[in-house]
Amino acid sequence: MITSGILYLSNWFSLANGINYKCLVIGSSLNLAIRWHAVASWTWDAHDETCGICRMAFDGCCPDCKLPGDDCPLIWGVCNHAFHLHCILKWVNSQTSQAHCPMCRREWQFKGSE
Amino acid sequence: MQESTSSFCNLGVLDALTDDSIQEILESYNGFCVTTQTLLGGAGDLSAGTEFVAHVHSLCKHGLESLVRDHFLRVLEEAFERNGASKFWRHFDAYSNFADLKRNDDVDINEDEIQQVLCNALEEISLEKQYQEKCLLILVHALQSYKDQMSGERHNFQAERDYLVSKYQLLVSSVLMATLPRHFPVILHWYFKTRLEELSTIMGEDFDDDASLNKDDMDLDEKGKVFNKVGEMDVDEYYSHSRFSENSRLVKNIGKVVLDLRSLGFTSMAEDAYASAIFLLLKAKVHNLAGDDFRSSVLQSIKSWIQAVPLQFLHALLVYLGNSVSYESTSSGLKSPLAPQSSVCCPGIDTPSEGLIRWKLRLEYFAYETLQDLRIAKLFEIIVDYPESSPAIKDLKLCLEYTGQHSKLVESFISALRYRLLTAGASTNDILHQYVSTIKALRTIDPAGVFLEAVGEPIRDYLRGRKDTIKCIVTMLTDGTSGSSSASGNPGDSLLEELNRDEEIRENDGVDDDFNTDDRQAWINASCWQPDPVEADSLKGSRNRRKVDILGMIVGIIGSKDQLVNEYRTMLAEKLLNKSDYDIDAEIRTVELLKIHFGESSLQKCEIMLNDLIDSKRTNSNIKATIKPPSQTSADTGDNAISMDLISATILSSNFWPPIQDEPLNLPGPVDQLLCDYAKRFSEIKTPRKLQWKKSLGTVKLELQFEDRAMQFTVAPVHASIIMQFQDQMSWTSKDLAAAIGVPVDVLNRRINFWISKGIIAESHGADSDHVYTLMENMVDPGKNGGSNGSPQELLGGDEEEERSVASVEDQLRKEMTVYEKFILGMLTNFGSMALDRIHNTLKMFCISDPAYDKSLQQLQSFLSGLVSEEKLEHRDGMYFLKK
Ligand SMILES: [Zn+2]
Ligand SMILES: [Zn+2]
Ligand SMILES: [Zn+2]
Numbered sequence: 001m002i003t004s005g006i007l008y009l010s011n012w013f014s015l016a017n018g019i020n021y022k023c024l025v026i027g028s029s030l031n032l033a034i035r036w037h038a039v040a041s042w043t044w045d046a047h048d049e050t051c052g053i054c055r056m057a058f059d060g061c062c063p064d065c066k067l068p069g070d071d072c073p074l075i076w077g078v079c080n081h082a083f084h085l086h087c088i089l090k091w092v093n094s095q096t097s098q099a100h101c102p103m104c105r106r107e108w109q110f111k112g113s114e
Numbered sequence: 115m116q117e118s119t120s121s122f123c124n125l126g127v128l129d130a131l132t133d134d135s136i137q138e139i140l141e142s143y144n145g146f147c148v149t150t151q152t153l154l155g156g157a158g159d160l161s162a163g164t165e166f167v168a169h170v171h172s173l174c175k176h177g178l179e180s181l182v183r184d185h186f187l188r189v190l191e192e193a194f195e196r197n198g199a200s201k202f203w204r205h206f207d208a209y210s211n212f213a214d215l216k217r218n219d220d221v222d223i224n225e226d227e228i229q230q231v232l233c234n235a236l237e238e239i240s241l242e243k244q245y246q247e248k249c250l251l252i253l254v255h256a257l258q259s260y261k262d263q264m265s266g267e268r269h270n271f272q273a274e275r276d277y278l279v280s281k282y283q284l285l286v287s288s289v290l291m292a293t294l295p296r297h298f299p300v301i302l303h304w305y306f307k308t309r310l311e312e313l314s315t316i317m318g319e320d321f322d323d324d325a326s327l328n329k330d331d332m333d334l335d336e337k338g339k340v341f342n343k344v345g346e347m348d349v350d351e352y353y354s355h356s357r358f359s360e361n362s363r364l365v366k367n368i369g370k371v372v373l374d375l376r377s378l379g380f381t382s383m384a385e386d387a388y389a390s391a392i393f394l395l396l397k398a399k400v401h402n403l404a405g406d407d408f409r410s411s412v413l414q415s416i417k418s419w420i421q422a423v424p425l426q427f428l429h430a431l432l433v434y435l436g437n438s439v440s441y442e443s444t445s446s447g448l449k450s451p452l453a454p455q456s457s458v459c460c461p462g463i464d465t466p467s468e469g470l471i472r473w474k475l476r477l478e479y480f481a482y483e484t485l486q487d488l489r490i491a492k493l494f495e496i497i498v499d500y501p502e503s504s505p506a507i508k509d510l511k512l513c514l515e516y517t518g519q520h521s522k523l524v525e526s527f528i529s530a531l532r533y534r535l536l537t538a539g540a541s542t543n544d545i546l547h548q549y550v551s552t553i554k555a556l557r558t559i560d561p562a563g564v565f566l567e568a569v570g571e572p573i574r575d576y577l578r579g580r581k582d583t584i585k586c587i588v589t590m591l592t593d594g595t596s597g598s599s600s601a602s603g604n605p606g607d608s609l610l611e612e613l614n615r616d617e618e619i620r621e622n623d624g625v626d627d628d629f630n631t632d633d634r635q636a637w638i639n640a641s642c643w644q645p646d647p648v649e650a651d652s653l654k655g656s657r658n659r660r661k662v663d664i665l666g667m668i669v670g671i672i673g674s675k676d677q678l679v680n681e682y683r684t685m686l687a688e689k690l691l692n693k694s695d696y697d698i699d700a701e702i703r704t705v706e707l708l709k710i711h712f713g714e715s716s717l718q719k720c721e722i723m724l725n726d727l728i729d730s731k732r733t734n735s736n737i738k739a740t741i742k743p744p745s746q747t748s749a750d751t752g753d754n755a756i757s758m759d760l761i762s763a764t765i766l767s768s769n770f771w772p773p774i775q776d777e778p779l780n781l782p783g784p785v786d787q788l789l790c791d792y793a794k795r796f797s798e799i800k801t802p803r804k805l806q807w808k809k810s811l812g813t814v815k816l817e818l819q820f821e822d823r824a825m826q827f828t829v830a831p832v833h834a835s836i837i838m839q840f841q842d843q844m845s846w847t848s849k850d851l852a853a854a855i856g857v858p859v860d861v862l863n864r865r866i867n868f869w870i871s872k873g874i875i876a877e878s879h880g881a882d883s884d885h886v887y888t889l890m891e892n893m894v895d896p897g898k899n900g901g902s903n904g905s906p907q908e909l910l911g912g913d914e915e916e917e918r919s920v921a922s923v924e925d926q927l928r929k930e931m932t933v934y935e936k937f938i939l940g941m942l943t944n945f946g947s948m949a950l951d952r953i954h955n956t957l958k959m960f961c962i963s964d965p966a967y968d969k970s971l972q973q974l975q976s977f978l979s980g981l982v983s984e985e986k987l988e989h990r991d992g993m994y995f996l997k998k
Pocket of ligand 2: 071086
């Protein structure tokens with residue numbers, strides 16, 4: 001089996017996800033197969049860490065939400081200030097006239113996607 | 115009475131005496147003395163009776179009746195001392211060494227001989243006594259006939275007779291009592307003990323026959339009826355059926371001894387002797403039936419045995435004693451008039467029955483108490499054996515309801531706990547399991563938990579001083595696979611699961627209220643028992659109709675549910691981070707159960723953690739399905755290309771996880787590349803979110819392939835990175851290898867031990883004291899090192915402290931508390947020593963900002979015990995000192 005370029009993995013690997021993995025690392029002295037389960041954390045790609053309205057961490061969620069991430073997204077204004085979507089919507093809706101960014105007082109406009 | 119007044123009070127009579135009459139008196143008196151001596155001399159000669167009567171008459175004529183009585187009684191007393199008492203005691207001289215024996219000592223005693231000696235002695239003294247009573251009656255007749263002559267009418271014979279006879283009886287008793295040797299009560303005890311044992315063997319056979327049901331030729335219905343009544347109060351009826359003809363000889367024998375003893379004035383001594391023999395027998399029977407078997411109830415068989423043996427005996431005895439009285443009073447004119455004492459003290463028709471009921475109560479109380487003491491002494495073992503031992507617990511409960519001696523249980527059990535369980539040698543797990551078993555077992559006895567509170571306190575106190583308590587509690591609550599799971603549930607159940615199931619069962623049974631009728635009664639009884647304020651403070655006790663809340667009592671060890679939930683979160687994080695699949699069904703279930711008990715909000719973070727895994731699974735398949743084929747990456751890495759298929763990831767919302775311990779690590783090139791691609795794809799899909807890899811965390815499944823076989827491992831990334839370096843290079847120095855994977859040399863040297871221990875890498879010493887690691891092409895000892903195809907080897911989880919990926923709650927706490935360390939040390943420098951409470955209160959008072967002190971007493975205690983183990987502080991007699 002050393003001569004062949006490809007090793008067929010034993011059942012243990014094949015069964016792991018119900019898929020046949022034929023991929024393998026072939027070295028000069030050691031043949032091995034791997035399945036790598038990694039760990040990462042996600043974070044919002046924002047300059048600040050906390051929402052200027054609710055003072056909660058962006059990577060957490062707004063006071064009205066239970067789950068962070070997709071369920072409680074961030075939104076940027078044209079002024080480049082970010083807030084929890086739910087927070088800024090509440091803010092905007094509470095303003096009688098034109099809303100301003102709570103951080104820089106500039107007129108609030110949602111930043112268009114690209 | 116007239117004569118006597120004149121003779122005593124009117125001394126003038128003396129002056130009136132003529133010489134003749136003096137002469138007559140002297141002669142009569144002489145004759146009276148001689149005949150008295152003849153009668154009572156011991157020869158048994160009654161022939162002098164007529165002469166005696168004549169002298170008595172003559173003396174009475176001269177008003178010397180009292181002289182007659184007194185003299186006769188004095189001679190009688192001397193005669194009894196000589197012919198009765200001293201002879202009687204002489205029989206027992208051979209046993210004088212008995213006096214120093216203990217009641218239940220086993221000595222080599224010829225039982226038949228004692229029995230014989232006692233019977234002979236009693237017979238002899240009874241004969242002597244009967245003879246003396248006859249003589250006494252001759253005197254009575256003489257006095258009587260004189261009176262009859264004088265007044266010409268019959269006087270009441272009874273009064274005179276009763277007077278003299280009772281005088282005589284008193285004389286007999288006092289002579290015997292005055293000369294009683296110490297060993298006599300012991301001999302009596304032995305006698306009754308032996309006879310009762312004999313009887314119990316015979317009756318015990320009947321009892322066993324009864325118990326094993328219908329074997330003999332008795333009518334079935336009849337037998338059933340009899341058997342049913344055993345448990346009731348109809349003892350008389352039961353025994354009227356019973357066939358004790360075989361034993362009646364024995365009972366009569368014993369009865370005769372009792373009667374004889376009574377007539378000698380030993381009534382209470384006799385009763386004491388057979389009572390103590392009965393109790394001794396009962397005690398032995400209880401010990402014998404109960405033994406160390408806690409898995410069956412013995413109370414009913416003890417009660418049945420009491421009915422079948424001692425009560426049957428007592429019934430027969432009481433009947434015999436009663437019967438013999440009536441028999442003698444009708445048939446013998448010379449019978450001892452003192453025998454019917456029983457009917458004198460308990461008049462009425464049903465006396466034996468009443469007496470028997472009293473006996474029944476006495477015996478049962480004694481049996482309950484004996485069994486209770488026996489069970490209390492073994493309560494520790496019983497609880498270890500719980501729930502298999504629940505029959506013994508039920509017995510104990512009934513006994514305590516009867517005796518009300520709950521405080522005995524509390525004291526004894528607490529000292530057993532201190533001695534057996536709360537010691538350095540016992541593992542925290544064992545202590546916790548015993549604690550839970552104790553709660554489960556004792557709530558049967560004490561549904562209100564009144565003295566459970568008292569019993570639990572020392573365990574809780576002790577556990578609070580152990581560092582791993584919280585962790586063990588959480589494991590016990592949430593982890594069903596930890597082996598020593600609770601016995602009453604399914605083997606794989608966590609305690610939480612079990613508690614939940616119990617609750618559901620209770621609800622399904624429609625018990626709207628926490629007590630069924632039995633429990634209610636038990637509670638009422640238990641509440642009759644007045645606990646000391648120490649055992650259960652009045653506030654807790656007054657919470658009427660509360661139920662024992664196992665979970666509450668467990669949380670009570672820690673102090674707050676928040677700490678418990680926090681510890682669980684840390685353990686959950688550890689568990690989730692080590693998963694290589696996304697299978698979290700068990701964890702979801704556990705969090706659901708915890709939510710029921712601790713409230714939804716306190717588990718919100720745990721829910722987010724679980725949700726992260728669910729999301730990760732979805733995101734993972736989404737990323738892999740949409741990622742572009744790794745065209746350029748395969749060019750970069752050449753032969754070592756691996757497929758994205760082999761990568762999976764858990765993506766955390768790190769704000770909701772406990773602090774995660776990530777260490778720098780260089781991953782193998784291909785893997786690193788794939789993770790980059792993965793992260794890139796993530797930010798494409800989830801923009802504007804991005805991924806940050808925690809490279810030292812995760813789980814790698816490896817298969818190493820050798821010519822003849824393959825070995826599988828589940829390892830941490832650092833181990834995988836190490837071994838993958840050997841793909842291109844057979845041999846590494848530790849310095850180079852450490853640099854290649856980006857960890858300090860000492861970390862490498864520690865981590866690589868895993869592969870060395872598996873026989874895959876060999877270690878040798880190279881130049882400059884550097885280690886050289888070489889891949890083994892031929893396994894040294896494959897058999898020993900295992901790693902066959904079937905069972906992948908795991909190196910994950912918390913068995914090695916450095917393998918932890920989540921900071922322990924303790925570490926987190928230590929970090930938060932370090933701010934106060936200086937303050938605490940400063941206080942102790944000023945005050946010398948301080949108790950926990952005082953340190954706590956002072957911190958609360960002075961540390962009001964930056965950051966405000968918000969820790970619980972338990973947290974402070976745990977922090978301080980950390981400082982003690984770091985040898986910064988000392989802890990003695992409840993006080994903390996600076997370590998000198
Ligand atoms: Zn916000
Ligand atoms: Zn929200
Ligand atoms: Zn702005």
